[in-house]
Amino acid sequence: MLENREPFDEEHALLREGVRGFIKAEITPHFPAWEESGMVSRRFWQQAGAAGILCPQVPQAYGGPGGSFKHNAVVIEEFAYAGLAGPLSDLTVHSDVGAGYLLHLGNEAQKQKWLPRLASGETVCAVAMTEPGTGSDLQAVRTRATPVAGGYRISGSKTFVSNGQHCDLVIVVARTSEAPGAKGISLILVEADRAGFNRGRKLDKLGQWSADTSELFLEDIDVPHENLLGVEGGGxxxxxxxxxxxxxxxxxxxxxxxxxxxxxxxxxxxxxxxxxxxxxxxxxxxxxxxxxxxxxxxxxxxxxxxxxxxxxxxxxxxxxxxxxxxxxxxxxxxxxxxxxxxxxxxxxxxxxxxxxxxxxxxxxxxxxxxxxxxxxxxxxx
CATH class of the missing domain: 1.20.140.10 (Butyryl-CoA Dehydrogenase, subunit A, domain 3)
Known part of the structure:
Protein backbone atom coordinates (compact mmCIF):
# COMPACT_ATOMS: atom_id res chain seq x y z
CA MET A 1 0.00 0.00 0.00
CA LEU A 2 2.97 2.34 0.31
CA GLU A 3 3.45 2.79 -3.43
CA ASN A 4 1.30 3.90 -6.38
CA ARG A 5 -1.05 6.05 -4.32
CA GLU A 6 -2.89 9.14 -5.51
CA PRO A 7 -1.10 11.77 -3.37
CA PHE A 8 2.33 10.86 -4.77
CA ASP A 9 4.06 11.33 -8.12
CA GLU A 10 7.27 10.13 -9.78
CA GLU A 11 9.41 12.50 -7.71
CA HIS A 12 8.06 10.97 -4.53
CA ALA A 13 8.72 7.49 -5.91
CA LEU A 14 12.38 8.38 -6.50
CA LEU A 15 12.65 9.71 -2.95
CA ARG A 16 11.05 6.52 -1.63
CA GLU A 17 13.64 4.45 -3.45
CA GLY A 18 16.43 6.60 -2.05
CA VAL A 19 15.14 6.34 1.53
CA ARG A 20 14.93 2.57 1.23
CA GLY A 21 18.51 2.46 0.04
CA PHE A 22 19.62 4.69 2.91
CA ILE A 23 17.86 2.49 5.45
CA LYS A 24 19.41 -0.66 4.05
CA ALA A 25 22.95 0.75 3.92
CA GLU A 26 23.14 3.09 6.91
CA ILE A 27 20.54 2.00 9.46
CA THR A 28 19.77 -1.71 9.28
CA PRO A 29 23.36 -2.79 10.09
CA HIS A 30 23.48 -0.52 13.16
CA PHE A 31 19.90 -0.71 14.41
CA PRO A 32 20.39 -3.61 16.88
CA ALA A 33 23.28 -1.75 18.51
CA TRP A 34 21.20 1.43 18.73
CA GLU A 35 18.37 -0.49 20.38
CA GLU A 36 20.86 -1.92 22.86
CA SER A 37 22.47 1.45 23.67
CA GLY A 38 19.15 3.29 23.85
CA MET A 39 19.67 5.85 21.08
CA VAL A 40 20.88 6.38 17.55
CA SER A 41 24.47 7.44 16.90
CA ARG A 42 25.32 11.08 16.25
CA ARG A 43 26.70 9.99 12.88
CA PHE A 44 23.16 9.09 11.82
CA TRP A 45 22.20 12.76 11.70
CA GLN A 46 25.03 13.80 9.38
CA GLN A 47 24.40 10.81 7.13
CA ALA A 48 20.67 11.55 6.94
CA GLY A 49 21.42 15.17 6.13
CA ALA A 50 23.87 14.21 3.39
CA ALA A 51 21.26 11.84 1.94
CA GLY A 52 18.70 14.67 1.74
CA ILE A 53 16.10 13.06 4.00
CA LEU A 54 16.16 15.60 6.82
CA CYS A 55 13.61 18.42 6.69
CA PRO A 56 12.33 17.65 3.16
CA GLN A 57 9.86 20.56 3.28
CA VAL A 58 12.51 23.22 3.93
CA PRO A 59 13.01 25.48 0.86
CA GLN A 60 16.31 25.42 -0.99
CA ALA A 61 16.82 29.07 -0.02
CA TYR A 62 17.30 27.81 3.55
CA GLY A 63 19.48 24.85 2.66
CA GLY A 64 16.71 22.27 2.40
CA PRO A 65 15.60 19.92 -0.39
CA GLY A 66 12.72 22.23 -1.34
CA GLY A 67 9.92 19.69 -1.14
CA SER A 68 6.57 19.62 0.63
CA PHE A 69 5.11 17.70 3.54
CA LYS A 70 4.29 14.90 1.10
CA HIS A 71 8.05 14.32 0.89
CA ASN A 72 8.14 14.18 4.68
CA ALA A 73 5.34 11.62 4.51
CA VAL A 74 7.41 9.38 2.23
CA VAL A 75 10.27 9.39 4.75
CA ILE A 76 7.88 8.67 7.64
CA GLU A 77 6.24 5.78 5.81
CA GLU A 78 9.51 4.13 4.84
CA PHE A 79 11.01 4.35 8.34
CA ALA A 80 7.78 3.11 9.93
CA TYR A 81 7.40 0.23 7.49
CA ALA A 82 11.02 -0.79 8.11
CA GLY A 83 10.20 -1.11 11.80
CA LEU A 84 12.46 1.77 12.82
CA ALA A 85 10.17 3.39 15.37
CA GLY A 86 13.01 4.71 17.54
CA PRO A 87 14.97 6.56 14.85
CA LEU A 88 11.70 7.73 13.28
CA SER A 89 10.53 9.26 16.56
CA ASP A 90 13.71 11.34 16.74
CA LEU A 91 13.54 12.18 13.04
CA THR A 92 9.93 13.32 13.18
CA VAL A 93 10.54 15.73 16.05
CA HIS A 94 13.55 17.19 14.22
CA SER A 95 12.24 17.34 10.65
CA ASP A 96 8.48 17.62 10.94
CA VAL A 97 7.92 19.40 14.24
CA GLY A 98 11.05 21.45 15.02
CA ALA A 99 11.77 22.51 11.45
CA GLY A 100 8.04 23.16 10.99
CA TYR A 101 7.97 25.62 13.87
CA LEU A 102 11.04 27.44 12.58
CA LEU A 103 9.72 27.54 9.03
CA HIS A 104 6.30 28.92 9.94
CA LEU A 105 7.09 31.04 13.00
CA GLY A 106 10.72 32.06 12.63
CA ASN A 107 11.85 35.45 11.43
CA GLU A 108 14.26 35.71 8.51
CA ALA A 109 17.36 35.76 10.71
CA GLN A 110 16.25 32.65 12.61
CA LYS A 111 15.46 30.79 9.40
CA GLN A 112 18.79 31.69 7.82
CA LYS A 113 20.69 30.66 10.94
CA TRP A 114 19.00 27.40 11.89
CA LEU A 115 17.20 25.76 8.96
CA PRO A 116 20.36 24.98 6.93
CA ARG A 117 21.90 23.40 10.02
CA LEU A 118 18.82 21.28 10.65
CA ALA A 119 18.66 20.16 7.02
CA SER A 120 22.33 19.12 7.01
CA GLY A 121 22.21 17.35 10.38
CA GLU A 122 24.82 19.69 11.84
CA THR A 123 22.24 20.79 14.43
CA VAL A 124 19.82 18.35 16.07
CA CYS A 125 16.54 19.91 17.18
CA ALA A 126 14.32 19.00 20.12
CA VAL A 127 11.01 20.38 21.35
CA ALA A 128 10.53 20.65 25.12
CA MET A 129 6.81 20.77 25.90
CA THR A 130 5.91 18.19 28.53
CA GLU A 131 6.70 18.69 32.20
CA PRO A 132 6.53 16.15 35.03
CA GLY A 133 3.19 17.58 36.17
CA THR A 134 1.55 18.78 32.95
CA GLY A 135 1.17 15.95 30.42
CA SER A 136 -1.32 16.93 27.72
CA ASP A 137 -2.36 20.11 29.58
CA LEU A 138 0.07 22.59 28.03
CA GLN A 139 -1.75 25.51 29.61
CA ALA A 140 -0.42 24.29 32.97
CA VAL A 141 3.23 24.74 31.94
CA ARG A 142 5.34 25.97 34.87
CA THR A 143 8.68 26.60 33.16
CA ARG A 144 9.33 30.33 33.42
CA ALA A 145 11.01 32.68 30.98
CA THR A 146 11.31 35.82 33.07
CA PRO A 147 11.96 39.03 31.09
CA VAL A 148 15.37 40.53 31.96
CA ALA A 149 17.52 43.19 30.35
CA GLY A 150 18.16 42.11 26.77
CA GLY A 151 16.15 38.89 26.87
CA TYR A 152 14.80 36.15 29.14
CA ARG A 153 15.99 34.02 32.05
CA ILE A 154 14.57 30.51 31.79
CA SER A 155 14.06 28.06 34.65
CA GLY A 156 12.16 24.79 34.72
CA SER A 157 12.27 21.10 33.94
CA LYS A 158 11.02 19.08 30.99
CA THR A 159 10.52 15.38 30.39
CA PHE A 160 9.81 13.00 27.50
CA VAL A 161 12.05 15.15 25.30
CA SER A 162 12.90 13.42 22.02
CA ASN A 163 16.54 14.04 21.00
CA GLY A 164 17.28 15.11 24.57
CA GLN A 165 20.82 13.71 24.62
CA HIS A 166 21.84 14.72 21.08
CA CYS A 167 20.04 18.05 20.76
CA ASP A 168 21.92 21.26 19.98
CA LEU A 169 18.81 23.45 19.79
CA VAL A 170 15.63 23.17 21.83
CA ILE A 171 12.31 24.89 21.23
CA VAL A 172 11.16 25.45 24.81
CA VAL A 173 7.53 26.01 25.78
CA ALA A 174 7.66 28.49 28.67
CA ARG A 175 5.51 31.01 30.49
CA THR A 176 6.65 34.60 29.81
CA SER A 177 3.99 36.39 31.85
CA GLU A 178 1.47 35.86 34.62
CA ALA A 179 -1.41 35.99 32.15
CA PRO A 180 -3.78 33.09 32.90
CA GLY A 181 -3.97 29.89 30.91
CA ALA A 182 -2.67 29.95 27.37
CA LYS A 183 -2.15 33.71 27.15
CA GLY A 184 1.23 33.76 28.90
CA ILE A 185 2.87 30.93 26.95
CA SER A 186 5.71 31.58 24.48
CA LEU A 187 8.17 29.55 22.41
CA ILE A 188 11.86 30.28 22.95
CA LEU A 189 14.93 28.90 21.20
CA VAL A 190 17.52 27.61 23.65
CA GLU A 191 20.97 26.48 22.52
CA ALA A 192 22.26 23.45 24.41
CA ASP A 193 25.68 25.02 25.03
CA ARG A 194 24.27 27.83 27.18
CA ALA A 195 25.14 27.94 30.89
CA GLY A 196 22.43 26.33 32.96
CA PHE A 197 21.36 23.81 30.31
CA ASN A 198 21.55 20.32 31.82
CA ARG A 199 20.61 16.98 30.33
CA GLY A 200 18.93 14.56 32.69
CA ARG A 201 18.71 10.81 32.41
CA LYS A 202 17.92 8.95 29.22
CA LEU A 203 14.53 7.43 29.95
CA ASP A 204 13.95 3.66 29.96
CA LYS A 205 10.87 2.93 27.88
CA LEU A 206 8.54 0.04 27.05
CA GLY A 207 9.23 0.38 23.33
CA GLN A 208 11.12 2.54 20.86
CA TRP A 209 14.32 1.62 22.67
CA SER A 210 16.60 3.47 20.25
CA ALA A 211 14.62 6.72 20.56
CA ASP A 212 16.68 9.36 22.39
CA THR A 213 14.10 10.31 25.03
CA SER A 214 15.32 12.30 28.03
CA GLU A 215 14.76 14.77 30.83
CA LEU A 216 16.06 18.33 30.55
CA PHE A 217 16.75 20.80 33.36
CA LEU A 218 16.90 24.54 32.66
CA GLU A 219 18.59 26.46 35.47
CA ASP A 220 18.56 30.25 35.05
CA ILE A 221 19.49 30.15 31.37
CA ASP A 222 19.89 33.61 29.85
CA VAL A 223 18.86 33.97 26.20
CA PRO A 224 18.53 37.16 24.10
CA HIS A 225 15.25 38.60 22.84
CA GLU A 226 16.07 37.38 19.34
CA ASN A 227 15.59 33.79 20.57
CA LEU A 228 11.85 34.38 20.93
CA LEU A 229 10.10 32.27 18.28
CA GLY A 230 7.00 34.03 17.02
CA VAL A 231 5.37 36.61 19.27
CA GLU A 232 5.46 36.78 23.05
CA GLY A 233 2.38 35.17 24.48
CA GLY A 234 1.56 33.53 21.16
CA GLY A 235 3.13 30.18 21.91
Whole structure:
Protein backbone atom coordinates (compact mmCIF):
# COMPACT_ATOMS: atom_id res chain seq x y z
CA MET A 1 0.00 0.00 0.00
CA LEU A 2 2.97 2.34 0.31
CA GLU A 3 3.45 2.79 -3.43
CA ASN A 4 1.30 3.90 -6.38
CA ARG A 5 -1.05 6.05 -4.32
CA GLU A 6 -2.89 9.14 -5.51
CA PRO A 7 -1.10 11.77 -3.37
CA PHE A 8 2.33 10.86 -4.77
CA ASP A 9 4.06 11.33 -8.12
CA GLU A 10 7.27 10.13 -9.78
CA GLU A 11 9.41 12.50 -7.71
CA HIS A 12 8.06 10.97 -4.53
CA ALA A 13 8.72 7.49 -5.91
CA LEU A 14 12.38 8.38 -6.50
CA LEU A 15 12.65 9.71 -2.95
CA ARG A 16 11.05 6.52 -1.63
CA GLU A 17 13.64 4.45 -3.45
CA GLY A 18 16.43 6.60 -2.05
CA VAL A 19 15.14 6.34 1.53
CA ARG A 20 14.93 2.57 1.23
CA GLY A 21 18.51 2.46 0.04
CA PHE A 22 19.62 4.69 2.91
CA ILE A 23 17.86 2.49 5.45
CA LYS A 24 19.41 -0.66 4.05
CA ALA A 25 22.95 0.75 3.92
CA GLU A 26 23.14 3.09 6.91
CA ILE A 27 20.54 2.00 9.46
CA THR A 28 19.77 -1.71 9.28
CA PRO A 29 23.36 -2.79 10.09
CA HIS A 30 23.48 -0.52 13.16
CA PHE A 31 19.90 -0.71 14.41
CA PRO A 32 20.39 -3.61 16.88
CA ALA A 33 23.28 -1.75 18.51
CA TRP A 34 21.20 1.43 18.73
CA GLU A 35 18.37 -0.49 20.38
CA GLU A 36 20.86 -1.92 22.86
CA SER A 37 22.47 1.45 23.67
CA GLY A 38 19.15 3.29 23.85
CA MET A 39 19.67 5.85 21.08
CA VAL A 40 20.88 6.38 17.55
CA SER A 41 24.47 7.44 16.90
CA ARG A 42 25.32 11.08 16.25
CA ARG A 43 26.70 9.99 12.88
CA PHE A 44 23.16 9.09 11.82
CA TRP A 45 22.20 12.76 11.70
CA GLN A 46 25.03 13.80 9.38
CA GLN A 47 24.40 10.81 7.13
CA ALA A 48 20.67 11.55 6.94
CA GLY A 49 21.42 15.17 6.13
CA ALA A 50 23.87 14.21 3.39
CA ALA A 51 21.26 11.84 1.94
CA GLY A 52 18.70 14.67 1.74
CA ILE A 53 16.10 13.06 4.00
CA LEU A 54 16.16 15.60 6.82
CA CYS A 55 13.61 18.42 6.69
CA PRO A 56 12.33 17.65 3.16
CA GLN A 57 9.86 20.56 3.28
CA VAL A 58 12.51 23.22 3.93
CA PRO A 59 13.01 25.48 0.86
CA GLN A 60 16.31 25.42 -0.99
CA ALA A 61 16.82 29.07 -0.02
CA TYR A 62 17.30 27.81 3.55
CA GLY A 63 19.48 24.85 2.66
CA GLY A 64 16.71 22.27 2.40
CA PRO A 65 15.60 19.92 -0.39
CA GLY A 66 12.72 22.23 -1.34
CA GLY A 67 9.92 19.69 -1.14
CA SER A 68 6.57 19.62 0.63
CA PHE A 69 5.11 17.70 3.54
CA LYS A 70 4.29 14.90 1.10
CA HIS A 71 8.05 14.32 0.89
CA ASN A 72 8.14 14.18 4.68
CA ALA A 73 5.34 11.62 4.51
CA VAL A 74 7.41 9.38 2.23
CA VAL A 75 10.27 9.39 4.75
CA ILE A 76 7.88 8.67 7.64
CA GLU A 77 6.24 5.78 5.81
CA GLU A 78 9.51 4.13 4.84
CA PHE A 79 11.01 4.35 8.34
CA ALA A 80 7.78 3.11 9.93
CA TYR A 81 7.40 0.23 7.49
CA ALA A 82 11.02 -0.79 8.11
CA GLY A 83 10.20 -1.11 11.80
CA LEU A 84 12.46 1.77 12.82
CA ALA A 85 10.17 3.39 15.37
CA GLY A 86 13.01 4.71 17.54
CA PRO A 87 14.97 6.56 14.85
CA LEU A 88 11.70 7.73 13.28
CA SER A 89 10.53 9.26 16.56
CA ASP A 90 13.71 11.34 16.74
CA LEU A 91 13.54 12.18 13.04
CA THR A 92 9.93 13.32 13.18
CA VAL A 93 10.54 15.73 16.05
CA HIS A 94 13.55 17.19 14.22
CA SER A 95 12.24 17.34 10.65
CA ASP A 96 8.48 17.62 10.94
CA VAL A 97 7.92 19.40 14.24
CA GLY A 98 11.05 21.45 15.02
CA ALA A 99 11.77 22.51 11.45
CA GLY A 100 8.04 23.16 10.99
CA TYR A 101 7.97 25.62 13.87
CA LEU A 102 11.04 27.44 12.58
CA LEU A 103 9.72 27.54 9.03
CA HIS A 104 6.30 28.92 9.94
CA LEU A 105 7.09 31.04 13.00
CA GLY A 106 10.72 32.06 12.63
CA ASN A 107 11.85 35.45 11.43
CA GLU A 108 14.26 35.71 8.51
CA ALA A 109 17.36 35.76 10.71
CA GLN A 110 16.25 32.65 12.61
CA LYS A 111 15.46 30.79 9.40
CA GLN A 112 18.79 31.69 7.82
CA LYS A 113 20.69 30.66 10.94
CA TRP A 114 19.00 27.40 11.89
CA LEU A 115 17.20 25.76 8.96
CA PRO A 116 20.36 24.98 6.93
CA ARG A 117 21.90 23.40 10.02
CA LEU A 118 18.82 21.28 10.65
CA ALA A 119 18.66 20.16 7.02
CA SER A 120 22.33 19.12 7.01
CA GLY A 121 22.21 17.35 10.38
CA GLU A 122 24.82 19.69 11.84
CA THR A 123 22.24 20.79 14.43
CA VAL A 124 19.82 18.35 16.07
CA CYS A 125 16.54 19.91 17.18
CA ALA A 126 14.32 19.00 20.12
CA VAL A 127 11.01 20.38 21.35
CA ALA A 128 10.53 20.65 25.12
CA MET A 129 6.81 20.77 25.90
CA THR A 130 5.91 18.19 28.53
CA GLU A 131 6.70 18.69 32.20
CA PRO A 132 6.53 16.15 35.03
CA GLY A 133 3.19 17.58 36.17
CA THR A 134 1.55 18.78 32.95
CA GLY A 135 1.17 15.95 30.42
CA SER A 136 -1.32 16.93 27.72
CA ASP A 137 -2.36 20.11 29.58
CA LEU A 138 0.07 22.59 28.03
CA GLN A 139 -1.75 25.51 29.61
CA ALA A 140 -0.42 24.29 32.97
CA VAL A 141 3.23 24.74 31.94
CA ARG A 142 5.34 25.97 34.87
CA THR A 143 8.68 26.60 33.16
CA ARG A 144 9.33 30.33 33.42
CA ALA A 145 11.01 32.68 30.98
CA THR A 146 11.31 35.82 33.07
CA PRO A 147 11.96 39.03 31.09
CA VAL A 148 15.37 40.53 31.96
CA ALA A 149 17.52 43.19 30.35
CA GLY A 150 18.16 42.11 26.77
CA GLY A 151 16.15 38.89 26.87
CA TYR A 152 14.80 36.15 29.14
CA ARG A 153 15.99 34.02 32.05
CA ILE A 154 14.57 30.51 31.79
CA SER A 155 14.06 28.06 34.65
CA GLY A 156 12.16 24.79 34.72
CA SER A 157 12.27 21.10 33.94
CA LYS A 158 11.02 19.08 30.99
CA THR A 159 10.52 15.38 30.39
CA PHE A 160 9.81 13.00 27.50
CA VAL A 161 12.05 15.15 25.30
CA SER A 162 12.90 13.42 22.02
CA ASN A 163 16.54 14.04 21.00
CA GLY A 164 17.28 15.11 24.57
CA GLN A 165 20.82 13.71 24.62
CA HIS A 166 21.84 14.72 21.08
CA CYS A 167 20.04 18.05 20.76
CA ASP A 168 21.92 21.26 19.98
CA LEU A 169 18.81 23.45 19.79
CA VAL A 170 15.63 23.17 21.83
CA ILE A 171 12.31 24.89 21.23
CA VAL A 172 11.16 25.45 24.81
CA VAL A 173 7.53 26.01 25.78
CA ALA A 174 7.66 28.49 28.67
CA ARG A 175 5.51 31.01 30.49
CA THR A 176 6.65 34.60 29.81
CA SER A 177 3.99 36.39 31.85
CA GLU A 178 1.47 35.86 34.62
CA ALA A 179 -1.41 35.99 32.15
CA PRO A 180 -3.78 33.09 32.90
CA GLY A 181 -3.97 29.89 30.91
CA ALA A 182 -2.67 29.95 27.37
CA LYS A 183 -2.15 33.71 27.15
CA GLY A 184 1.23 33.76 28.90
CA ILE A 185 2.87 30.93 26.95
CA SER A 186 5.71 31.58 24.48
CA LEU A 187 8.17 29.55 22.41
CA ILE A 188 11.86 30.28 22.95
CA LEU A 189 14.93 28.90 21.20
CA VAL A 190 17.52 27.61 23.65
CA GLU A 191 20.97 26.48 22.52
CA ALA A 192 22.26 23.45 24.41
CA ASP A 193 25.68 25.02 25.03
CA ARG A 194 24.27 27.83 27.18
CA ALA A 195 25.14 27.94 30.89
CA GLY A 196 22.43 26.33 32.96
CA PHE A 197 21.36 23.81 30.31
CA ASN A 198 21.55 20.32 31.82
CA ARG A 199 20.61 16.98 30.33
CA GLY A 200 18.93 14.56 32.69
CA ARG A 201 18.71 10.81 32.41
CA LYS A 202 17.92 8.95 29.22
CA LEU A 203 14.53 7.43 29.95
CA ASP A 204 13.95 3.66 29.96
CA LYS A 205 10.87 2.93 27.88
CA LEU A 206 8.54 0.04 27.05
CA GLY A 207 9.23 0.38 23.33
CA GLN A 208 11.12 2.54 20.86
CA TRP A 209 14.32 1.62 22.67
CA SER A 210 16.60 3.47 20.25
CA ALA A 211 14.62 6.72 20.56
CA ASP A 212 16.68 9.36 22.39
CA THR A 213 14.10 10.31 25.03
CA SER A 214 15.32 12.30 28.03
CA GLU A 215 14.76 14.77 30.83
CA LEU A 216 16.06 18.33 30.55
CA PHE A 217 16.75 20.80 33.36
CA LEU A 218 16.90 24.54 32.66
CA GLU A 219 18.59 26.46 35.47
CA ASP A 220 18.56 30.25 35.05
CA ILE A 221 19.49 30.15 31.37
CA ASP A 222 19.89 33.61 29.85
CA VAL A 223 18.86 33.97 26.20
CA PRO A 224 18.53 37.16 24.10
CA HIS A 225 15.25 38.60 22.84
CA GLU A 226 16.07 37.38 19.34
CA ASN A 227 15.59 33.79 20.57
CA LEU A 228 11.85 34.38 20.93
CA LEU A 229 10.10 32.27 18.28
CA GLY A 230 7.00 34.03 17.02
CA VAL A 231 5.37 36.61 19.27
CA GLU A 232 5.46 36.78 23.05
CA GLY A 233 2.38 35.17 24.48
CA GLY A 234 1.56 33.53 21.16
CA GLY A 235 3.13 30.18 21.91
CA UNK A 236 -0.04 28.24 22.64
CA UNK A 237 -1.76 29.47 19.49
CA UNK A 238 1.35 28.54 17.47
CA UNK A 239 1.37 25.06 18.96
CA UNK A 240 -2.30 24.59 18.09
CA UNK A 241 -1.63 25.79 14.54
CA UNK A 242 1.11 23.22 14.01
CA UNK A 243 -0.52 20.28 15.80
CA UNK A 244 -2.60 19.10 12.79
CA UNK A 245 0.61 18.35 10.87
CA UNK A 246 2.17 16.64 13.89
CA UNK A 247 -0.92 14.48 14.38
CA UNK A 248 -1.05 13.63 10.70
CA UNK A 249 2.59 12.49 10.96
CA UNK A 250 1.64 10.20 13.86
CA UNK A 251 -1.29 8.81 11.85
CA UNK A 252 1.04 8.09 8.93
CA UNK A 253 3.49 6.38 11.26
CA UNK A 254 0.71 4.23 12.71
CA UNK A 255 -0.74 3.10 9.39
CA UNK A 256 2.66 2.26 7.87
CA UNK A 257 3.81 0.36 10.96
CA UNK A 258 0.49 -1.49 11.06
CA UNK A 259 0.95 -2.44 7.41
CA UNK A 260 4.37 -3.88 8.31
CA UNK A 261 2.91 -5.94 11.15
CA UNK A 262 0.18 -7.26 8.85
CA UNK A 263 2.57 -8.17 6.05
CA UNK A 264 5.05 -10.08 8.23
CA UNK A 265 2.15 -11.87 9.92
CA UNK A 266 0.75 -12.99 6.57
CA UNK A 267 4.17 -14.40 5.70
CA UNK A 268 4.39 -16.14 9.07
CA UNK A 269 0.97 -17.86 8.94
CA UNK A 270 1.68 -19.09 5.40
CA UNK A 271 4.73 -20.97 6.71
CA UNK A 272 3.81 -21.94 10.27
CA UNK A 273 2.07 -25.32 10.56
CA UNK A 274 -0.31 -26.64 13.21
CA UNK A 275 -2.32 -29.85 13.21
CA UNK A 276 -1.01 -30.82 9.80
CA UNK A 277 -1.82 -27.59 7.97
CA UNK A 278 -0.60 -24.03 7.81
CA UNK A 279 -2.07 -21.51 10.23
CA UNK A 280 -3.46 -19.65 7.20
CA UNK A 281 -5.48 -22.70 6.24
CA UNK A 282 -7.72 -22.20 9.28
CA UNK A 283 -10.82 -20.24 8.38
CA UNK A 284 -10.62 -18.28 11.63
CA UNK A 285 -7.16 -17.03 10.65
CA UNK A 286 -8.26 -15.96 7.18
CA UNK A 287 -11.32 -14.14 8.52
CA UNK A 288 -9.26 -12.33 11.15
CA UNK A 289 -6.73 -11.23 8.53
CA UNK A 290 -9.56 -10.17 6.22
CA UNK A 291 -10.82 -7.81 8.93
CA UNK A 292 -7.33 -6.42 9.45
CA UNK A 293 -6.81 -5.91 5.72
CA UNK A 294 -10.09 -4.01 5.59
CA UNK A 295 -9.00 -1.78 8.48
CA UNK A 296 -5.75 -1.00 6.66
CA UNK A 297 -7.54 -0.18 3.40
CA UNK A 298 -9.87 2.24 5.17
CA UNK A 299 -6.98 3.79 7.08
CA UNK A 300 -4.83 4.36 4.00
CA UNK A 301 -7.76 5.95 2.17
CA UNK A 302 -8.33 8.47 4.95
CA UNK A 303 -4.63 9.19 5.44
CA UNK A 304 -4.27 9.92 1.73
CA UNK A 305 -7.32 12.18 1.87
CA UNK A 306 -5.74 14.07 4.79
CA UNK A 307 -2.42 14.35 2.95
CA UNK A 308 -4.15 15.99 0.01
CA UNK A 309 -6.09 18.31 2.29
CA UNK A 310 -2.93 19.29 4.12
CA UNK A 311 -1.16 19.99 0.82
CA UNK A 312 -3.95 22.40 -0.14
CA UNK A 313 -4.06 24.04 3.30
CA UNK A 314 -7.45 22.52 4.16
CA UNK A 315 -6.56 20.03 6.91
CA UNK A 316 -8.10 21.25 10.15
CA UNK A 317 -7.60 20.16 13.74
CA UNK A 318 -10.70 17.95 13.79
CA UNK A 319 -9.70 15.97 10.70
CA UNK A 320 -6.13 15.52 11.97
CA UNK A 321 -7.46 14.39 15.34
CA UNK A 322 -9.71 11.82 13.65
CA UNK A 323 -6.75 10.50 11.65
CA UNK A 324 -4.50 10.30 14.70
CA UNK A 325 -7.17 8.66 16.85
CA UNK A 326 -8.36 6.11 14.31
CA UNK A 327 -4.97 5.09 12.95
CA UNK A 328 -3.25 4.78 16.33
CA UNK A 329 -6.13 2.84 17.86
CA UNK A 330 -6.32 0.60 14.79
CA UNK A 331 -2.57 0.00 14.98
CA UNK A 332 -2.92 -1.11 18.59
CA UNK A 333 -5.70 -3.57 17.75
CA UNK A 334 -3.91 -4.88 14.70
CA UNK A 335 -0.48 -5.54 16.24
CA UNK A 336 -2.16 -7.27 19.18
CA UNK A 337 -3.98 -9.67 16.87
CA UNK A 338 -0.89 -10.17 14.70
CA UNK A 339 1.17 -11.04 17.77
CA UNK A 340 -1.54 -13.54 18.78
CA UNK A 341 -1.22 -15.26 15.40
CA UNK A 342 2.50 -15.72 16.08
CA UNK A 343 1.69 -17.72 19.20
CA UNK A 344 4.43 -18.01 21.82
CA UNK A 345 7.05 -16.76 19.39
CA UNK A 346 5.25 -13.43 19.21
CA UNK A 347 6.25 -12.81 22.82
CA UNK A 348 9.93 -13.19 21.98
CA UNK A 349 11.88 -9.96 21.34
CA UNK A 350 13.87 -11.70 18.59
CA UNK A 351 10.69 -11.76 16.51
CA UNK A 352 9.91 -8.44 14.86
CA UNK A 353 6.23 -8.55 15.79
CA UNK A 354 7.19 -8.32 19.47
CA UNK A 355 9.07 -5.07 18.89
CA UNK A 356 6.27 -3.69 16.70
CA UNK A 357 3.81 -4.44 19.49
CA UNK A 358 5.85 -2.58 22.11
CA UNK A 359 6.67 0.32 19.81
CA UNK A 360 3.00 0.83 18.92
CA UNK A 361 1.78 1.54 22.43
CA UNK A 362 2.97 5.14 22.67
CA UNK A 363 1.17 6.14 19.46
CA UNK A 364 -2.05 6.45 21.48
CA UNK A 365 -0.33 8.74 24.00
CA UNK A 366 2.02 11.30 22.47
CA UNK A 367 0.89 14.10 20.22
CA UNK A 368 -2.27 14.16 22.35
CA UNK A 369 -3.75 11.06 23.97
CA UNK A 370 -6.70 9.22 22.44
CA UNK A 371 -8.83 10.70 25.22
CA UNK A 372 -7.81 14.22 24.20
CA UNK A 373 -8.49 13.40 20.53
CA UNK A 374 -12.01 12.25 21.43
CA UNK A 375 -12.60 15.46 23.38
CA UNK A 376 -11.43 17.62 20.46
CA UNK A 377 -13.58 15.69 17.99
CA UNK A 378 -16.55 15.72 20.36
CA UNK A 379 -16.47 19.52 20.73
CA UNK A 380 -17.35 19.83 17.06
CA UNK A 381 -20.44 17.64 17.20
Missing amino acids: FAALMQQLPQERLAIAITSIAAAQRAFDITCDYVRQRKAFGQTVLDFQSTRHRLADLKTDLAVGWAFVDQCLNRHASGQLDSKQASIAKLWCSEMQGRLVDQCLQLHGGYGFMREYEICRLYADARVQRIYGGTSEIMRELIGRGL
